[in-house]
Amino acid sequence: MNLQQVSNQFGRRYRQLRKFLSRKEARTILDLIRTTAAEHIRPKNVPLPVGRDQVLAADLSHPVQFLIPDILPGKPLHLNWVMVPPGPGSGGHTTIFRIIRYLEAHGYINRVYFYNVYEADHQYYESIIRNFYDFHGYVGKMEREMEDAHAVIATAWATAYPVFNSRCRGKRFYFVQDYEPYFHSVGAISLMAENTYRMGFHAITAGKWLAQKLNAEFGMSADSFDFGCDTSTYCRSGNSIRSGLVFYARPEATRRGFELGLLAMEIFAARRPDIDLHFYGDKMGKLPFRFIDHGHISPAKLNEIYNQCYAGLSLSLTNVSLVPHEMLAAGCIPVVNDAVQNRIVLDNSFVRYASPYPRALADELEALVTNQAFDSLSQAAAASVHGTTWDHAGKTVDSIFRHSLANHKAS
Template sequence: MFTRVLTALRDVATYNALLVRSGSFRADAMKAYSEWLLAQRPTVQVRREIARVTPAAVPHTGLSGAALALAATSQSDHTPRRINIVLTDFIPNRAFAGIHTALDVADKLGARTGLPVQLVTLSERFGANEAAEARTVLTQRFARPVNVVYRDALLDTTFNPDDIWVVTHWTTAHPAAVAARAGVIRSENVVYLIQDYEPGFHAWSTAHTVARSTYDAGFHHLVNSAPLAKYLRDTAGVEIDDECVFAPALNIARMQEVARLRERGPVRVLFYGRPSKPRNLFSLGVAAMMDAVQRLGDRAVSVEFISAGEAHDSIDLGAGVQLKSVGALPWDAYFALLPTASVVLSLQASPHPSHPPLEAAVSGAIAVTNEFAQTRNDLHPRLSAVSADPESLGAALTDAINRISDEGPGSYSGLADGILGSEIDGVIDTLAGRIGF
């Protein structure tokens, strides 16, 4: 009993320390708390939606944060057709790779079909002011006007029955599935951009189960990366067409520049670590580095270990070696740091191939990551994907350090054609044909 109390107190202390030190952790914690509060009772907005939907849709109310939002909308043949890209929200300075990919898909689909693009947001915290900012940013990005409809305005907005809908996170796919069941939108007009195996973001629970159910909603699946498609098909039993699988975009020019800037010198290990993101396996990464320090022996003190992605206190790896954090970095700062790190450790407990290990490998560093359902081991000769345990990762990290010490960093070496999927423009052409264009 006493041990459990001490453990609980340590957990509380760790949580409070992260709240103080990490802005991203604090933002995520507040978001989770706000969502928990919203789930306790229907808000005014949810009650308005309940009043608008068919009775059969009402039981879905609590299954996702905006379950009824699309089912409560109105349709008219007199409204011009659009492509509606559905996001939880869009905060320009907090939009990461997944959001940018979704916007790129909507932009390319709009250009291919000739339909205007409209952003629909489902978060109740995203209102008129945020919509105005998003409208300005997206109009510049798309080089044409982009309308933004936020949650509170959805009930006053009319959509065309033949609109095309692009959903990406499961919390946007579920409202589309509810609306399709209610006959408000057509499932054959919905494009589901799948960017990770999102049921895995949750423990076995209602959220896990509802997330998994969205793959069976009858939408057109558009999958970001061949490794993810393989996992969805082989492990999760989801039907995926290879013609609708595209390769995630790497900034080739930037990677070539990083490779040119690399120089031989003391070995620096960069750990992409985010303590507040469970799927990045922060504690396992620390354990792997501690194992590597033991394997290196006296040579360990000549190796520098740094982490990026999220601020945290320095961590003792043993033998007088410290892991020092540089925190979250803007893109330019990240690409300035990358040439100085000839070994990169980046872990992810999901099948989507994250960018840091790929960017490291193609730009001349050696990347170490965890294997996941046999989706990573053949992606690149300079990427070592091994079992997710401290000893295997520590051994791979030690081998990488020794190799860099002997050979120095490599030159630019791109990924093999098609290994991550097809070129996105061709995939968009295929998709456009399937939705009637």
């Protein structure tokens, strides 16, 4: 680099720094420094969420026909659930264990096998599913071969590979709660996730959108269950005073549209500074408008917040989350981005849909705050999900297993 090039580079960096300092954007500078440092220290070979040996062993051109043990009258069905070790409060694992508890209560024997590619402490995560998720059955490791079962169930794309490669007996199922290739930038990892839909498993999906998508695009056999709602936790309080809005804010989960939601809330805050804005999901730190930063909170506390709010902003760019149903149960009207998957899965006339740009979302939120008939709207919204229980979802999954296994036996 010659002297003129050095001078040009120095001048460019100086002008950038002066511009940042003139705006007094200390956080912007700090974020830039952190980003630059992270890029330098980030490992070039990031570990895959699935073992290389599992990907290499999975020959999708020759799907295996798995035998299943005999289904004996009066005897329980045995299920092997293969999952990554869960932390407390994981939404996906919460749904899985709700279904497992229902099946246990109706005579199934459930086993859990951890697919632990990062070699996390098995005993610690076993304690989590026993104490937090109330599971009391067998918990094993995928390092050893699974016992035979009537059904072997993958629960995330990385677990589909060891389920495909395992030689234990049992019909293969895939408990699909979202379209996971969308979780990754387009590339090798997203393709590895997509390939799991070509393994010949029978899909059981959370909501109809995924079942339709997997069947149409991959020819998968697929059934679905409708989302339940924990109405014992989320419910409308008749004496609550509503004075705010709530935003489900998850910056690290790109499918929840955090940046879009944040812009919508900024617009709303400028229009209505008298309305309290409640953020939960992750701690936000400083923002350019007034808000209440709840971060991670318990379901009981969340229900209290919902009962203080006219409406809640919950964005879903892939499959919908459980949040809109929980808001509805508390009489808090969910505003979501207008998208085919949200309309198919939610299927509730009290959900408000808005075009996915900031002003449209802010407009819809403001319309709810100024609605003169809000109290009656809130009561009707809560009533609309009153009978939407997880027992209904469990019953549907029970029926899917029994029908699919019976048909497999007949064939």
